[in-house]
Amino acid sequence: xxxxxxxxxxxxxxxxxxxxxxxxxxxxxxxxxxxxxxxxxxxxxxxxxxxxxxxxxxxxxxxxxxxxxxxxxxxxxxxxxxxxxxxxxxxxxxxxxxxxxxxxxxxxxxxxxxxxxxxxxxxxxxxxxxxxxxxxxxxxxxxxxxxxxxxxxxxxxxxxxxxxxxxxxxxxxxxxxxxxxxxxxxxxxxxxxxxxxxxxxxxxxxxxxxxxxxxxxxxxxxxxxxxxxxxxxxxxxxxxxxxxxxxxxxxxxxxxxxxxxxxxxxxxxxxxxxxxxxxxxxxxxxxxxxxxxxxxxxxxx
Amino acid sequence: xxxxxxxxxxxxxxxxxxxxxxxxxxxxxxxxxxxxxxxxxxxxxxxxxxxxxxxxxxxxxxxxxxxxxxxxxxxxxxxxxxxxxxxxxxxxxxxxxxxxxxxxxxxxxxxxxxxxxxxxxxxxxxxxxxxxxxxxxxxxxxxxxxxxxxxxxxxxxxxxxxxxxxxxxxxxxxxxxxxxxxxxxxxxxxxxxxxxxxxxxxxxxxxxxxxxxxxxxxxxxxxxxxxxxxxxxxxxxxxxxxxxxxxxxxxxxxx
Amino acid sequence: xxxxxxxxxxxxxxxxxxxxxxxxxxxxxxxxxxxxxxxxxxxxxxxxxxxxxxxxxxxxxxxxxxxxxxxxxxxxxxxxxxxxxxxxxxxxxxxxxxxxxxxxxxxxxxxxxxxxxxxxxxxxxxxxxxxxxxxxxxxxxxxxxxxxxxxxxxxxxxxxxxxxxxxxxxxxxxxxxxxxxxxxxxxxxxxxxxxxxxxxxxxxxxxxxxxxxxxxxxxxxxxxxxxxxxxxxxxxxxxxxxxxxxxxxxxxxxxxxxxxxxxxxxxxxx
Numbered sequence: 001x002x003x004x005x006x007x008x009x010x011x012x013x014x015x016x017x018x019x020x021x022x023x024x025x026x027x028x029x030x031x032x033x034x035x036x037x038x039x040x041x042x043x044x045x046x047x048x049x050x051x052x053x054x055x056x057x058x059x060x061x062x063x064x065x066x067x068x069x070x071x072x073x074x075x076x077x078x079x080x081x082x083x084x085x086x087x088x089x090x091x092x093x094x095x096x097x098x099x100x101x102x103x104x105x106x107x108x109x110x111x112x113x114x115x116x117x118x119x120x121x122x123x124x125x126x127x128x129x130x131x132x133x134x135x136x137x138x139x140x141x142x143x144x145x146x147x148x149x150x151x152x153x154x155x156x157x158x159x160x161x162x163x164x165x166x167x168x169x170x171x172x173x174x175x176x177x178x179x180x181x182x183x184x185x186x187x188x189x190x191x192x193x194x195x196x197x198x199x200x201x202x203x204x205x206x207x208x209x210x211x212x213x214x215x216x217x218x219x220x221x222x223x224x225x226x227x228x229x230x231x232x233x234x235x236x237x238x239x240x241x242x243x244x245x246x247x248x249x250x251x252x253x254x255x256x257x258x259x260x261x262x263x264x265x266x267x268x269x270x271x272x273x274x275x276x277x278x279x280x281x282x283x284x285x286x287x288x289x290x291x292x293x294x295x296x297x298x299x300x301x
Numbered sequence: 302x303x304x305x306x307x308x309x310x311x312x313x314x315x316x317x318x319x320x321x322x323x324x325x326x327x328x329x330x331x332x333x334x335x336x337x338x339x340x341x342x343x344x345x346x347x348x349x350x351x352x353x354x355x356x357x358x359x360x361x362x363x364x365x366x367x368x369x370x371x372x373x374x375x376x377x378x379x380x381x382x383x384x385x386x387x388x389x390x391x392x393x394x395x396x397x398x399x400x401x402x403x404x405x406x407x408x409x410x411x412x413x414x415x416x417x418x419x420x421x422x423x424x425x426x427x428x429x430x431x432x433x434x435x436x437x438x439x440x441x442x443x444x445x446x447x448x449x450x451x452x453x454x455x456x457x458x459x460x461x462x463x464x465x466x467x468x469x470x471x472x473x474x475x476x477x478x479x480x481x482x483x484x485x486x487x488x489x490x491x492x493x494x495x496x497x498x499x500x501x502x503x504x505x506x507x508x509x510x511x512x513x514x515x516x517x518x519x520x521x522x523x524x525x526x527x528x529x530x531x532x533x534x535x536x537x538x539x540x541x542x543x544x545x546x547x548x549x550x551x552x553x554x555x556x
Numbered sequence: 557x558x559x560x561x562x563x564x565x566x567x568x569x570x571x572x573x574x575x576x577x578x579x580x581x582x583x584x585x586x587x588x589x590x591x592x593x594x595x596x597x598x599x600x601x602x603x604x605x606x607x608x609x610x611x612x613x614x615x616x617x618x619x620x621x622x623x624x625x626x627x628x629x630x631x632x633x634x635x636x637x638x639x640x641x642x643x644x645x646x647x648x649x650x651x652x653x654x655x656x657x658x659x660x661x662x663x664x665x666x667x668x669x670x671x672x673x674x675x676x677x678x679x680x681x682x683x684x685x686x687x688x689x690x691x692x693x694x695x696x697x698x699x700x701x702x703x704x705x706x707x708x709x710x711x712x713x714x715x716x717x718x719x720x721x722x723x724x725x726x727x728x729x730x731x732x733x734x735x736x737x738x739x740x741x742x743x744x745x746x747x748x749x750x751x752x753x754x755x756x757x758x759x760x761x762x763x764x765x766x767x768x769x770x771x772x773x774x775x776x777x778x779x780x781x782x783x784x785x786x787x788x789x790x791x792x793x794x795x796x797x798x799x800x801x802x803x804x805x806x807x808x809x810x811x812x813x814x815x816x817x818x819x820x821x822x823x824x825x826x
Contacts, residue, residue, distance in 0.1 A: 022637055023635065023637060023638055023641070024637055024638060024640075024641030025641065029640055029664065030637060030640060030641060032664075033636060033637050033640060034637075060390055140758055150632075151656055156656070158636050158660060159660065160636075160660050160663045160664060162663045162664070164663070165663075184410075185409035185410050188401070188404055188407065189404075191391070191393070191397075191401060192401050192404060194389070194390045194391045195387055195388070195389055195390070196384070196387065196388060198348075198353060198382070198384050199384065199387060201352075201353045201373075201382075202351060202353060202377065202380075202381065202382035202383075202384070203377050203401065203402070203404045203405060203457070204372075204373040204374045204375075204376060204377030204378070204404060204405040205373070205404070206373055244391075249391035249392055249393050250393065250397060274635070274637065278614065278627045278628065278629055278630070278635065278638070279614075279629050279630050279633040279634075279635065280629055280633045280634065280635040280636070281633065282633070
C-alpha cells in the first residue's frame with residue numbers, strides 16, 4: 001500500500017515539475033504551453049505504458065511493446081500519405097493508417113481455427129517493416145516536405161492545446177480513458193493466459209475473442225496516441241516491467257500502476273528535455289537515454 | 302446419463318487423421334485411465350473431451366447435453382483440465398494461482414468473495430498445498446507445483462477432472478501422492494479421466510481402462526481384462542512378463 | 557527508502573536548473589523579432605535591423621554580432637517555450653522545415669513571416685516584403701539593387717555543364733526550384749539536373765556519370781575523385797572539381813550570394 005501511495009505522490013510531483021520547471025519564467029502564456037505538455041504527457045505516457053502491459057500480458061512475451069503491432073509505422077504511413085497528397089499531416093490519416101495496419105496484421109495472422117496469439121507478433125513485425133519501407137519511398141519521392149514525419153517518428157509533446165483543438169483533444173482523451181477502464185476487466189484473463197493457452201481455454205476463456213478485443217483496442221488507443229504526439233519510444237516497453245518489479249505479477253495492480261508510472265516517467269523526461277539544451281530534444285530520445293540506466297539500476301536490485 | 306460421452310469422433314491435425322471414429326464414455330463417478338503408445342491420440346482425445354479441441358465430425362455430450370452448444374464458462378464450471386506441465390511465466394503466489402480457478406464463476410469487474418475464498422481453502426487442503434500459500438509458484442518443486450495446479454482445478458468445483466499425464470515428470474513419492482489424491486477425489490464423487498503412459502500406475506489406481514492405438518480404440522475394460530501379454534505385444538511390440546500385484550490384485554507389467 | 561533519496565536529488569537538480577535558466581535579458585528595441593532562419597538573420601543585419609532581433613538559432617553565425625543573440629534552438633528543433641518567453645512581435649520561419657513550429661505559433665496568434673525562396677526572384681520578393689514589414693523598404697530596395705547589380709547574367713556561347721553536390725550519402729543535388737540553380741545559369745553554366753522540378757532531389761551515381769558534367773562543385777568536405785566509375789567524367793579527367801567554396805555563400809538566400817556568384821563566375825568561365 002505504501003508503494004502505491006509513493007507512486008501517486010511522485011506522479012503529482014512530476015505534474016508540478018512539468019508546470020513549474022523550464023528555461024523561462026512562468027507567466028500565463030508559458031503556463032498554457034506547460035499545461036498542454038503535462039496533459040499530453042499524462043495521456044501519452046499512461047496509454048503507452050498501459051498498452052504495453054496489456055500486450056505483454058496477451059502475448060506472454062516480455063519484448064512486445066505497443067508498436068510491435070505496426071501501429072507506429074502505420075501512423076507514419078498514413079501521415080506521410082497525407083503530406084504527399086494534401087501537403088499537411090492529417091491526424092485522421094495517421095490514425096486510420098494505424099488502425100488499417102492493425103487490421104492487416106490481424107488478417108495476415110488469422111488462420112482457420114488456429115490461435116491468433118502466436119502469429120500476431122510475427123505479422124506485426126512484418127507489417128512494420130513493410131510500412132517503414134513505404135514511408136521511406138514516400139520520403140524520397142516527396143523530398144523536403146516530409147520533415148514532419150521525423151516528428152511523428154520521434155515523438156513531440158509540444159502541441160499547444162487552445163480553443164480550437166481543445167474539444168477534440170478532450171474527446172480523444174475521454175475516449176481513451178473510457179477504453180482503458182473497459183479493458184481493465186481483462187485483468188484475470190491476462191493473469192491466466194500467462195500460464196498458457198490450454199490453461200486459459202480450460203478455465204473457460206474464449207481466447208480468440210479476448211485476443212481480438214485486446215488487440216484492436218490497443219491498436220485504437222496507440223493509433224490515437226501516435227496520431228497526436230508521434231511515436232514516443234521506450235515507455236511502452238519498459239514501464240510494464242518496472243511496474244512488475246515493484247508491484248508483482250498480478251494485472252489488477254499492474255494495469256493501473258503501469259499507467260501511472262508511464263505518465264510520471266514521460267512527464268519527467270519531457271521536463272528534462274526542456275532544460276537540458278537549447279534545442280527541443282525529441283522526447284523519445286530523452287526517454288531512451290534516461291530510461292535505460294534507470295531500468296538497469298532497478299533490475300539489479 | 303454419462304458424465305461425458307463421445308460419439309463417432311473424427312479429428313484431424315492439418316491433413317493427418319489423429320482420431321478415427323472413436324466412441325467412448327466416462328460414467329459418473331468413474332476413474333478412467335486412457336492408455337496407449339506415444340502418438341496414439343490419447344492427449345488429443347482428452348482435449349476433445351473437455352472442449353479445448355473441436356472434432357471434425359462427431360458429437361461430445363456433457364451430462365447429456367451437446368458440449369459445444371454450451372458456453373465455455375459453463376463447461377469450465379463442470380470440467381477441469383490439468384495439463385501435463387504448466388510453465389509459470391509470471392511468479393504468482395500459490396494462493397493466487399489457485400484463486401484463478403474461480404475464474405469461470407466471476408463476472409467482469411466482480412471481485413472475489415467469501416464463496417471463492419472458501420473454495421480455494423478447500424482445494425488447497427485437498428491437494429495438501431495450503432502450507433505453500435504465500436510462496437511464489439516457481440519456488441516449489443515440480444511435484445508441489447503439479448499439486449497446486451490440481452488445487453486450481455479443484456477450485457473450479459468441477460464434477461469432472463481430466464488430467465494429461467499428471468505424474469510423468471514426478472519422482473516416485475509424488476507420483477503416488479498425486480494418484481492417491483485422485484483416488485480420494487474420486488471417492489468423493491468426482492468423475493476422473495487420466496491419460497497415463499505408465500501402465501502399472503494406471504492399473505493400480507484406475508477402475509477402468511481404455512486403450513487407444515493409432516487413433517482407434519483397441520480395447521476397453523477393467524485392468525485385469527485388458528493388460529495381457531498379447532495386448533502388449535500387439536500394441537507396444539515387446540515381450541513382457543505380467544504378474545498380479547500382491548496386495549491390490551491387479552496386473553503389473555515387468556519388462 | 558532507496559527510491560526516496562535518489563528522487564529528491566533528481567528533483568532538486570531539476571528545480572535548480574529551472575531557476576538558473578530563468579534569467580532573462582531584455583533588448584533595447586521596441587519591435588522584437590525572432591529569426592529561425594540564418595539567411596534572414598543576415599538579411600536583417602544588412603537592413604540595419606540587427607538590434608531588433610531578440611532570438612536566433614544556433615546556426616545564425618553571420619555577422620559575428622548575431623552569435624551574441626539569445627539562442628532559442630537549432631534549425632530543426634527550436635524550443636517554442638523559449639521563443640514565446642521572448643515575447644516576439646514577429647517570428648521568421650522557414651517552410652517546409654519548420655511547419656510544425658509555425659502551426660504552434662499560429663495557435664498562440666504570434667505573427668510569423670514565411671521564408672521559402674525557390675529562386676532568385678523569390679529572394680528579392682522576400683527582401684522587399686520583410687522590408688515592408690519592418691518599415692525599412694528603402695534599405696531593402698538598396699540591398700536588392702546591390703544584389704541585382706552584382707549578379708548579372710553572363711552572356712556566353714559556351715555554357716558549361718555543372719553538377720553541384722550538397723551531400724555525398726545519399727547524393728543530394730540541386731534541381732530547378734532553387735536559387736542556386738538560378739545563380740549557375742546566370743554565371744554561364746547549366747545545372748545538369750535542371751530538368752528535375754524538385755528543389756533538392758536525391759540522384760543515383762550512374763545518372764551523374766551518364767550526364768558527364770564538365771564542372772563539379774562539392775559543397776561538403778568529402779572527396780569525389782576516388783569514386784568507382786567516376787574517373788571518366790570530364791570534370792574529373794580535366795581536374796575541374798571544386799571543393800573549397802564557402803557553402804554559406806551559395807546556400808543561404810541572402811546578400812552573400814554576391815560573393816558566391818563571383819566564385820561561380822570564376823570557376824565556370826575560366
